[in-house]
Amino acid sequence: MHTSQQLNEKKQDPSLKLFVVLAKSYRSVMEQVEKDIQSRGLNLTDFAVLELLYHKGEQPLQKIGEKILLTSGSITYVVNKLERKGYLKRKPNPADRRVTFAVIEEKGTELLSRIFPGHWDKIKELMSVLDEDEKVFAINILKKLGKNEME
Template identity: 90%
Template sequence: MNTSQSLEEKKQDLSLKLFVVLAKSYRSVMEQVEKDIQSRGLNLTDFAVLELLYHKGEQPLQKIGEKILLSSGSITYVVNKLERKGYLKRKPNTHDKRVTFAVIEPKGYELLSRIFPGHWDKIKQLMTVLDENEKEVAIDILKKLGKKEQ
């Protein structure tokens, strides 16, 4: 008996189909979100860093990379750029000299306060294709999928 699937069987496999649909959906939504953020004068990475600080307060630089999935070199570049623009500042940890925090500055807070409501509206508009029940089901399913151990 041949254990390898034919190309047609692979096309019919629901796991593969789910993966493709999920990837295409994610790409489509993220392209629209990125376009919205760019229309507000930021790129996706700059926005992600500022949004994290805006909502969660000061963060160690090392944790920012983990939370928004960026390498330490990329975080340094982004933080340097945002610091030059006056949107955030570095703050040394008085208890541990190895740790530096990023802190949102008033200029960065004002920027996010101005653009976040419109950005939030854009996300809500993108999600109008689902009713409230479908959103809850999708959240539960995607959480379950995201927690699946390898």
């Protein structure tokens, strides 16, 4: 049995408190980012795929899932949908028929060119509660936390 004192100590534990604050912060920021992207006519997943292709160029379908944390079935669905809308196309790899690339089309590039500046402004606005030194500190500390992969 846990005593109320033990539960209170756990609530005050900085590790637990950091976890809760980090989770709530992430959820809050992502909700606002998602709302911004939806106001621009895309959902978060479609935007993530197009944004990856827009900034990094053609990508193997398998790598897209790894980079934006989607299953292969979800990637197929999203790529099919974006291909039907004319935002991207599939390109077979002549050297390896098992590999197919996704390539952003002109219509997709035009869309991202139009919406990305406003989206970037929204992200800057969300992060404006921190000064530049705080942003650099947060980046470094969160990278350190993210690299702590315990088995």
